[in-house]
Amino acid sequence: MTTSRKTPILLTGATGYIGGAVLAHLLNHPNASNFEICTIVRNSAKASALRSKFGVNVVEGTFQDLDKVESLAEKSHVIFHLADADDESFMKAILAGMRKRHVTLGDLPVLIHTASSGTGVIVDDARGAFASETIYNDNDVTQMKSIPDTAFHRNVDLLVFNADTEGYIRGNIVAPSTVYGIAKNALVNAGVANDHSIQIPILVRASLARGRAGVVGEGKAIWPDVHIDDLAGLYISIFNAIVNKPDTTGHGFEGFYFGENGEHSWMSISCAIGDAMVALGYTSDASPSPFSTEELIKYFGSEAAGLYSGTNARCRADRGRALGWKPKYTTLDMLKSVRDEVEHYGELMKGGKLDFKFEPAAGK
Numbered sequence: 001m002t003t004s005r006k007t008p009i010l011l012t013g014a015t016g017y018i019g020g021a022v023l024a025h026l027l028n029h030p031n032a033s034n035f036e037i038c039t040i041v042r043n044s045a046k047a048s049a050l051r052s053k054f055g056v057n058v059v060e061g062t063f064q065d066l067d068k069v070e071s072l073a074e075k076s077h078v079i080f081h082l083a084d085a086d087d088e089s090f091m092k093a094i095l096a097g098m099r100k101r102h103v104t105l106g107d108l109p110v111l112i113h114t115a116s117s118g119t120g121v122i123v124d125d126a127r128g129a130f131a132s133e134t135i136y137n138d139n140d141v142t143q144m145k146s147i148p149d150t151a152f153h154r155n156v157d158l159l160v161f162n163a164d165t166e167g168y169i170r171g172n173i174v175a176p177s178t179v180y181g182i183a184k185n186a187l188v189n190a191g192v193a194n195d196h197s198i199q200i201p202i203l204v205r206a207s208l209a210r211g212r213a214g215v216v217g218e219g220k221a222i223w224p225d226v227h228i229d230d231l232a233g234l235y236i237s238i239f240n241a242i243v244n245k246p247d248t249t250g251h252g253f254e255g256f257y258f259g260e261n262g263e264h265s266w267m268s269i270s271c272a273i274g275d276a277m278v279a280l281g282y283t284s285d286a287s288p289s290p291f292s293t294e295e296l297i298k299y300f301g302s303e304a305a306g307l308y309s310g311t312n313a314r315c316r317a318d319r320g321r322a323l324g325w326k327p328k329y330t331t332l333d334m335l336k337s338v339r340d341e342v343e344h345y346g347e348l349m350k351g352g353k354l355d356f357k358f359e360p361a362a363g364k
């Protein structure tokens with residue numbers, strides 16, 4: 001039990017792209033002096049920097065150290081779960097700690113969990129062939145409940161919904177879409193946090209490696225997008241609403257938030273990659289061509305993972321907006337941001353450092 005009067009907050013994924021951005025926002029929060037933030041980090045140098053430069057408590061460890069995770073969760077009133085979030089054991093350890101806290105202190109701890117698949121929970125199998133007309137709205141609880149239990153990484157989200165229903169946590173889930181933009185914040189500047197996202201970078205790397213912008217099928221399918229700073233702002237809006245208006249802020253299925261501020265076709269991203277590749281001298285042909293099956297396996301890890309970049313996942317983030325969340329970056333900003341990614345990964349390619357790390361979030 002903590003004797004501190006500050007709000008004990010656990011944040012997982014502090015060194016990550018989303019986690020670093022959210023932590024940067026929390027450190028700049030008007031009430032930051034009332035927060036006692038703790039993280040679990042596996043890299044010693046980054047742990048030291050978090051302590052010395054940002055005054056953040058750090059427990060060194062991995063997400064496989066389940067005893068540590070459970071104990072940290074028990075000490076926390078609020079948990080921002082922003083790390084690789086597709087691990088059931090990890091989530092069960094967090095929930096076990098929260099349950100103990102509830103039983104021993106009578107506290108109702110708050111979990112703001114990141115759906116590992118993000119809007120991948122609502123994908124179809126379009127393979128780039130069509131734009132779906134089905135649009136999910138996070139304010140439509142019936143529609144949210146209709147997402148099958150077998151959806152991508154839904155098993156972990158269900159643990160959160162169930163714990164909320166049992167009543168020992170106040171559970172919330174954020175499902176980000178295509179998060180974009182090279183993150184710029186104090187944690188990135190200090191070399192602590194990752195500044196690159198997943199979906200657009202993987203398309204950029206594959207396109208550079210094959211010497212021409214690639215696309216899955218005809219690129220007609222549609223996904224939503226959200227800038228990394230706007231997404232971080234959504235987590236803070238949810239947190240503020242829970243703290244300031246607990247009685248009127250929903251939880252469980254009424255605490256499920258998509259993160260989007262616009263949508264794009266996959267072809268539009270591939271065209272932006274092609275334009276940037278021409279402008280930067282990587283090809284003379286800006287027009288995207290379809291990835292072959294061999295290329296999907298080579299650049300995305302498997303054909304299924306590659307085809308993920310040809311799915312539809314259309315949705316509206318009305319619940320977050322109703323809390324007062326005001327995202328400011330648009331899909332046009334997303335398309336403009338592609339050139340920075342091509343420039344970055346192009347430099348890595350020139351240095352022989354273009355790697356293909358296959359991310360679970362990319363549909364593996």
Ligand SMILES: NC(=O)c1ccc[n+]([C@@H]2O[C@H](COP(=O)([O-])OP(=O)(O)OC[C@H]3O[C@@H](n4cnc5c(N)ncnc54)[C@H](OP(=O)(O)O)[C@@H]3O)[C@@H](O)[C@H]2O)c1
Pocket residue numbers: 012013014015016017018019040041042043061062063064082083084085086114115116117118119175176177178179180194196197198199360361
């Ligand atoms: N980025 C997107 O567009 C997007 C969209 C939808 C959903 N998501 C989901 O959001 C979550 C975070 O994504 P992200 O883009 O921020 O990823 P990221 O930059 O790769 O960050 C992952 C974080 O998890 C930590 N981590 C992973 N495995 C660990 C382990 N075994 N022990 C200790 N720390 C571990 C990493 O630590 P290290 O720094 O030590 O590696 C890092 O802090 C993921 O579940 C992702 O699937 C992301």
